[in-house]
Structures are given as structure tokens and as C-alpha cells.
Amino acid sequence: MKLLHFGAGNIGRSFVGPLFLAAGYDVVFADVDTDLVQELSRHGAYDLVVCHPTEGLKPERISGVRAVNASDADPLRREASDAEIVSTSVGAGALRAVLTSILRALAGRRSPVNLLFAENAPGVSDLVRSLMRDYPGGALPPIGLIETSIGKMVPIVPDDIRARDPLQVRAEPYNTLICDRHGWIGGMPDVAGLCGVGNIAAYVHRKLFVHNLGHCAVAYFGFRADPDCTTIAEAVRIPEVRAGALEAMNCSVEALCAAYPQEFTREALQEHVDDLLSRFANPWLGDTVYRVGRDIPRKLGREERIIGAVRFCIEHGVDPAAIARVGTAALGFRASDETGAHFPADLALLERTASEGVLPVLQDVAGLHDANSTDRGVIALFAAPPGSDNV
Structure with a gap:
């Protein structure tokens, strides 16, 4: 099982990636930040510091991840070719461009794929459908569109710590990802923390x-x-x-x-x-x-x-x-x-x-x-x- 996640920032590395990694998925991050991709590729791991309300800062080592540059079409297409889930956490400003890249990478694939939007972006499914109209019938695989509600709070890593460890991310212990259970093709996967609801x-x-x-x-x-x-x-x-x-x-x-x-x-x-x-x-x-x-x-x-x-x-x-x-x-x-x-x-x-x-x-x-x-x-x-x- 593979998750290809666009956006190796705070939500991607503190929340979505660890959630699916713990469920046995191969997690691959895609990002346009060349330095970040190189660091993730070199180490294959990073520190997630959980900000526990009573126990303080508790580091966890997140291991076994890979990364590709989202600007490199061929590696991106290869990673997208067999990912059961493609997910995003890029923010509203970059969403259209990222979705365009995702559809381009999926073109020609035959097996179904689920797109999970870890964004607080109502209506993102409608945006994807409008972009899909640019492709002739049969050019894209069957695609599930899963909107979410993201409630996890992710603080800024202090500058002095980021200078020493550019991969470190911090987050609260909350780990519930609320998603539209009706959007999945083939049913919602068994992932601890993934909570399907009827009316997203x-x-x-x-x-x-x-x-x-x-x-x-x-x-x-x-x-x-x-x-x-x-x-x-x-x-x-x-x-x-x-x-x-x-x-x-x-x-x-x-x-x-x-x-x-x-x-x-x-x-x-x-x-x-x-x-x-x-x-x-x-x-x-x-x-x-x-x-x-x-x-x-x-x-x-x-x-x-x-x-x-x-x-x-x-x-x-x-x-x-x-x-x-x-x-x-x-x-x-x-x-x-x-x-x-x-x-x-x-x-x-x-x-x-x-x-x-x-x-x-x-x-x-x-x-x-x-x-x-x-x-x-x-x-x-x-x-x-x-x-x-x-x-």
C-alpha cells in the first residue's frame, strides 16, 4: 500500500504521513522545496515533537519515508502509478496548480485511485471535477474524491531549532482526521485515526x-x-x-x-x-x-x-x-x-x-x-x- 502526499510541510509530516505510516503504508512526500526533498531523501526520517499538555515535548522518530520533487514529471508519474491514495496539504493558494500536476501524473493509469484532501478547503472536489473536464474520456482512472476537516494544531518550530534541524516538525497529540466516508472508491481504508462522516x-x-x-x-x-x-x-x-x-x-x-x-x-x-x-x-x-x-x-x-x-x-x-x-x-x-x-x-x-x-x-x-x-x-x-x- 502506498500514499503519495503532496506538501511535505507541517500537516503532511506531523499528521497525514505518520497516520498512514502507522497503518503500514509506504509514504512518499512530493514537494517543490528542493532542499526539503533532498534532506528527506538523504535521511529517510525526521523528528516529530509531540507537544503534550502535561508531559511536555516528546520527540518521536518518523522513519521509512521517501520524497520526490513535485516539479519532476517522470518520477512523479512513477510514484503516482501505483499509489492507492494521493493526498494533499498545500494550502488554498497552491491547490489548483498541485491538482493540475496530480491529474497530469495520473493520466493513462487504469486502476482506481483515491484523492484525499487534507485541506480546510470546502468545494475542492468541485475544483477537481472542473479540471478533469480537460481530459478526454478514459484518459483518467476512476478517482475517489475525499474532502476532510483538519482540526490538528501545528505550532511553528522555533527559528534556532529549525536552523539546527530543518526537518523537525511539532504538533499537538490530537490525531483524528475527519473525512467524507462517501468519497472513497473501494471503501474507507482501515487506518487508526481516520474518521469517516456522512456529511462532511x-x-x-x-x-x-x-x-x-x-x-x-x-x-x-x-x-x-x-x-x-x-x-x-x-x-x-x-x-x-x-x-x-x-x-x-x-x-x-x-x-x-x-x-x-x-x-x-x-x-x-x-x-x-x-x-x-x-x-x-x-x-x-x-x-x-x-x-x-x-x-x-x-x-x-x-x-x-x-x-x-x-x-x-x-x-x-x-x-x-x-x-x-x-x-x-x-x-x-x-x-x-x-x-x-x-x-x-x-x-x-x-x-x-x-x-x-x-x-x-x-x-x-x-x-x-x-x-x-x-x-x-x-x-x-x-x-x-x-x-x-x-x-
């Missing part, structure tokens, strides 16, 4: 509107409560920060229960929220308030974790005022990195907000329109005066 969209929404929302809420409320607070683990221990994040996450819980009654129970979602807050408090992850909160314009996007969650709640009859408070806190977020530098796009947004006001900027960034009834509900929330019950 429900779990994508859970990830975005509970996990991602709660994470950034801790960052924004944490900075507001104590601008000198450095890490998420510190911030979530501040009572008002935890309470604000919990209140926002619970709004999404109610909306998810209304939207997906066949998938979720309130009790199970509450357990998920409690687990997330416990994981956010893991001091060994070292996740910073700055890193989790930065890139405010993206996080305030129409379908993103804050405005998307507000809209989702409105559509399902849930009062999203607690989530709107996360958005208001985001517009006052001025955390800096370890050098004292601010994220450029955030500074530009804050300066614009100061000169134009919250509502016009938010309407522009989130693409909110008065003609849309749900958008009108969002606008009304943020139009409320400071200190009101809404925001």
Missing part, C-alpha cells in the same frame, strides 16, 4: 465556526484584556477571555444543532468545545496571540470564521451577538510579533477603520450588501452603539 460539510462548518472562531476569539479578547499577554495558553486562562470565547462558540453550537440535527447533538458539541478550550490551554504549543489573531481582513471575510459564523447563526435563528463581539475586538487588535512588528494588512485595516468608521470598512471587507436579508442582520449588529447589548 457539517464538520467543515464545525471547524470554522467553533474551532477557528474560538481560537481567534481567545486572541482578540486576550489582547484586549492584557496587551502584554503573549501566548494563547496564557490568554485562555484569563476568566473573561475564556468566558467570551465560550459564549461565541456556544452561539455556533446552537446554529450547528439547528442546521445539522442528524449529525450533531448539543451534548457532543459541548464536549467538543470543552476539549478545544483545554487544547488551547496547552502551554507547549507556544501559539502566540499575534499569530492566531493576525490577518484580520481575511478572518473578517464573508464566509470566514467571524462574519461567516454570524451569518450562519442568523440563517438558523440564533442570536449571534456574542460572535459580533469577537469582530468588534478584532477591529481593536494591535498585537505585534516578537520583533515588535505588526501585520501590515492589519495596520492598514485599523487605520482605515479609524478614519472611515467600523461599519463602512466591515461592509467592504466582508462584502455585505443591504439587499441581502442576512447581511442586513449583520450590519444591524455592528451598527449598534458601543456598549450596547449587541456589541
